Amino acid sequence: MNIKEVGAATGLPAKTIRYYEDIGLVSPNRQSNGYRVFSENDQHKLAFLARARSLGFPVESCRSLLALYDDKGRASADVKQIAKEHLAEIDRKLTELSAMRDTLGHLVEACAGDDRPDCPILKDLATPS
Amino acid sequence: MNIKEVGAATGLPAKTIRYYEDIGLVSPNRQSNGYRVFSENDQHKLAFLARARSLGFPVESCRSLLALYDDKGRASADVKQIAKEHLAEIDRKLTELSAMRDTLGHLVEACAGDDRPDCPILKDLATPS
DNA sequence: CTTGACCTTCTAGTGACTGGAACCCTTATG
DNA sequence: CATAAGGGTTCCAGTCACTAGAAGGTCAAG
Secondary structure, three states: OOHHHHHHHHOOOHHHHHHHHHOOOOOOEEOOOOOEEOOHHHHHHHHHHHHHHHOOOOHHHHHHHHHHHHOOOOOHHHHHHHHHHHHHHHHHHHHHHHHHHHHHHHHHHHOOOOOOOOOHHHHHHHOOO | OOHHHHHHHHOOOHHHHHHHHHOOOOOOEEOOOOOEEOOHHHHHHHHHHHHHHHOOOOHHHHHHHHHHHHOOOOOHHHHHHHHHHHHHHHHHHHHHHHHHHHHHHHHHHHOOOOOOOOOHHHHHHHOOO
């Protein structure tokens, strides 16, 4: 399986897969011509990474998760710990974004959006918060 | 007013203010010894930037907003347009994060988090989505 | 034999800072 | 007068997770 095929199978761009090899997340073999060959296991790992990344896990967390996945003697507590930390981070971002959304939503509603210069958005930005 | 003072007044780190000068958002004068001197107007601009950034506007949008703020003949429609685009981006991120939160929340709940290896989180990650 | 689609490596850029090194200026103190 | 503390300055490198692009090798089809 070459890089394009495994990319199509996992939804990852070839560039990303090369990057993941660079940082040691996968280690595909090479053909005599230098081309990467991806085994079933490589493909599996890449799919795992794609899924974990799509849930927003940082790449370093993905590395840890992959190691735990490989470790058949793992404790699920270790996995849960990583997931909980990430969940907390997501919640932090959600809170922050919601606050922005609220404020900005009100301001946009209040703005006439015509050709006059008067603007509550600018007024807010110019006001020391 | 030197950089530390204006930083304290606006809540911006000195490094950030220097960076903003680098990219042309403010242009403080210099004393004979090379130190930056911030005028009232500089301070005002920096406070504006701090507020706009805290609402999540990208720096380039901040630049546009600042220009509109300075332009007394602006149309509020131009401001509103920038704000609406940013609002759409915030909503996009909120949707994405909420989906992550939902999935991950369920998985974390389902995971025993003990010393056994069985783990629904890893099971999900290993499952082609 | 050439064309086109693959593949390779390498460098540099993204956004918005942030850390750190190396050095200058000013003021207070021993 | 030396020095130490606490400002200021510049410049370079690093962050995160890719992504764009250049320059070139390989391979199957026509």
